[in-house]
Amino acid sequence: MHAIIDLPDWAIEENKKLPAAIASIEDRMKRVIEFSRMNIEHETGGPFAAGLFEKATGKPIIIGVNRVIPLNNSSAHAEIVTLMMGQKILNTFDLGGEGMPDYQLVINAQPCAMCYGSIPWSGVRSVVIGASGHQVESLTGFDEGPVHPNWQSEYQRRGIEVIENVLAEEACKVLKAFADSGAEIYNGRQKS
Ligand SMILES: [Zn+2]
Incomplete structure (x- = not known):
């Protein structure tokens, strides 16, 4: 018995095309948002993507995407996949x-x-975020769940840097496009 986590073929190809290093945080985010957009265009998962980079050099290790519906795996959020x-x-x-x-x-x-x-x-030491949880919930209806109210300081206490609101507007455009497409919001149960 195996439960497989995989990336769609297009994402494997797009990862191969990434430059050896992406210097600025904004450019790293731009790539990640692009993956979130392509994931809905290809209908290979929800409107979410996450990229793992070497912080200092910007060397991309992998950019992954949400795979919940295609893999029938409620844990296959972009962060977990990546x-x-x-x-x-x-x-x-x-x-x-x-x-x-x-x-x-x-x-x-x-x-x-x-x-x-x-x-x-x-073990990651830095987290960079585009859209806020509030924006995700209001634009898409996805539930963020019971996130700790002081989540940023809990991270900082554990030596994890938090950088928020990076290209949030661009990130929201993809979330809005997803919501407007009428695609399935698969964890909206809590709102019923
Ligand atoms: Zn998640």
């Missing part, structure tokens, strides 16, 4: 381990409660 693949590529369960460079997770939208919880376990 962290699982990044750890596989780098051959470690702890991205913050001894001798590792600092890793940064760039996400088109604020992590939900599940992804929020998974990030400290991953």
Whole structure:
């Protein structure tokens, strides 16, 4: 018995086309937002993407996308997909381990409660966020879940830098396009 997490073919090809390094945080976010847009265009998952980068150099390790519906896997949020693949590529369960460079997770939208919880376990040292949780909920109807009210300071206390509101407007455009398309909001149950 296996449960498989994979990327759609287009995302594998787009990852191959990434430059060796992406210097600015805005340019890293731009790429991630582009993946979120392509994921809805290709109908290969929800409007979410996350990129794992070496923080200092901007070397991209992998940009992953939400795969919940295609894989029948409620945990296959972009952050989880990307962290699982990044750890596989780098051959470690702890991205913050001894001798590792600092890793940064760039996400088109604020992590939900599940992804929020998974990030400290991953070892990433920096999180960059586009759209806020409030924007995700108001634009799409997706529920962020019971995220800790002081989530930023909980991260900072654990040595994880938080950078918010990076190209939020561009990130929101994709979320809005997704909502306007009438696509399935698969975890909207709590609102019923
Ligand atoms: Zn999530």
